[in-house]
Amino acid sequence: MKDFDFIHSTHLDVLQEIGNIGAGHAATSLSALLGRKIEMTIPEAAIIPFDQIPDRMGGSENEIAAIYTPITGDAPGSVYFFSDAIQSNAVIQQLTDPLSESSKQDLAAQYGQSAFLEAGNIVIGSYLSAFADLTGLQVARGVPDLSIDMAGAIISHGLSRLLIQSDVAICIDTHMKIDGEATVRNFGSILLLFDPESFEVLFKALGVEIDE
Amino acid sequence: MNEVVTIGMAELSCSSESALLRTSGLGSCVGVIIYQEGSTHAAMAHIMLPSVTISSNREHKIGKFADVAIPELVRQLRAKGAASYRLKAKIAGGAQMFASAGNEMMRVGERNVIAVKEQLNELKIPLIAEDTGGKNGRTISFDPTTHELTIRTVHLGTKVI
Numbered sequence: 001m002k003d004f005d006f007i008h009s010t011h012l013d014v015l016q017e018i019g020n021i022g023a024g025h026a027a028t029s030l031s032a033l034l035g036r037k038i039e040m041t042i043p044e045a046a047i048i049p050f051d052q053i054p055d056r057m058g059g060s061e062n063e064i065a066a067i068y069t070p071i072t073g074d075a076p077g078s079v080y081f082f083s084d085a086i087q088s089n090a091v092i093q094q095l096t097d098p099l100s101e102s103s104k105q106d107l108a109a110q111y112g113q114s115a116f117l118e119a120g121n122i123v124i125g126s127y128l129s130a131f132a133d134l135t136g137l138q139v140a141r142g143v144p145d146l147s148i149d150m151a152g153a154i155i156s157h158g159l160s161r162l163l164i165q166s167d168v169a170i171c172i173d174t175h176m177k178i179d180g181e182a183t184v185r186n187f188g189s190i191l192l193l194f195d196p197e198s199f200e201v202l203f204k205a206l207g208v209e210i211d212e
Numbered sequence: 213m214n215e216v217v218t219i220g221m222a223e224l225s226c227s228s229e230s231a232l233l234r235t236s237g238l239g240s241c242v243g244v245i246i247y248q249e250g251s252t253h254a255a256m257a258h259i260m261l262p263s264v265t266i267s268s269n270r271e272h273k274i275g276k277f278a279d280v281a282i283p284e285l286v287r288q289l290r291a292k293g294a295a296s297y298r299l300k301a302k303i304a305g306g307a308q309m310f311a312s313a314g315n316e317m318m319r320v321g322e323r324n325v326i327a328v329k330e331q332l333n334e335l336k337i338p339l340i341a342e343d344t345g346g347k348n349g350r351t352i353s354f355d356p357t358t359h360e361l362t363i364r365t366v367h368l369g370t371k372v373i
Binding site: 050054061063145148149150152153154155157159160163 | 220221222223238241261273307320350351
């Protein structure tokens with residue numbers, strides 16, 4: 001396995017731009033779903049040691065609700081859509097009828113969980129289809145699934161394939177919030193991780209030279 | 213209040229002066245504790261994958277693979293004066309965080325637990341207690357003076373093995 005020193009800031013800039021467009025699509029679809037304007041941060045694309053990833057999710061023990069989908073096809077990897085557990089209830093309340101107090105439509109309820117899963121599925125779907133359009137790569141997504149647990153435990157699932165080959169990960173992350181509301185951490189964040197075998201395919205598709 | 217040694221992903225460490233050993237956010241990973249009966253010798257690893265043989269020859273963190281990390285725990289304990297024939301083990305972790313990802317590769321939690329047990333068996337270290345499998349993340353801490361392993365989960369509360 002080659003070292004990743006060949007990846008320069010130009011490469012990361014291109015990835016960041018892709019993340020920007022992908023997340024833009026994702027924010028638009030979440031906005032349509034919630035009926036609220038969604039703001040997003042400029043995505044950050046970085047090569048980081050894997051053990052720093054939980055810090056980007058609020059820390060290893062931070063309780064989050066996360067939708068995970070494996071990416072298969074030309075550029076294998078993983079996508080996560082996640083919120084802090086408390087924030088995910090806010091997402092769910094926007095999705096469901098906030099007036100029907102009796103049905104307790106929060107994350108603890110089955111109904112709330114399927115609403116959140118569906119939101120995550122739509123967000124991830126629009127992100128990845130924008131990604132596929134831009135890169136011309138064939139990428140498919142697997143069955144999405146929900147877990148409510150510690151960030152460190154959740155991320156270990158997506159990392160396991162990547163870590164066989166490397167101690168670093170290419171990660172692109174974006175954070176979204178409802179426009180006009182106070183900035184909250186991890187209202188809805190998207191995290192993409194690529195397996196090392198995807199790096200060259202990815203940059204080749206983007207027309208970025210890899211000088212080895 | 214005891215001092216705490218925190219072990220990150222793919223790291224391992226020995227306890228010194230009976231400090232608590234702690235690692236957080238174990239998902240498919242397995243936390244392995246090896247300790248010596250009747251003493252405060254103890255060491256913990258946060259193992260992420262079964263074996264280095266399926267890996268490349270790049271440099272890796274020493275605690276990442278079961279087949280590298282467990283012999284290293286024993287080596288470090290012995291270097292501190294532990295008697296290898298009196299070593300015991302406790303393990304926790306190896307969950308499957310996402311149910312739908314059911315293919316062979318992604319059942320890494322289960323494969324991690326098997327690999328850890330094989331290593332312990334090979335090194336003739338008795339496994340005294342375990343809390344493995346399921347679909348919950350775990351944060352664990354081990355007290356080298358009482359040999360109690362405390363396991364905290366988000367949904368199932370805290371237990372001691």
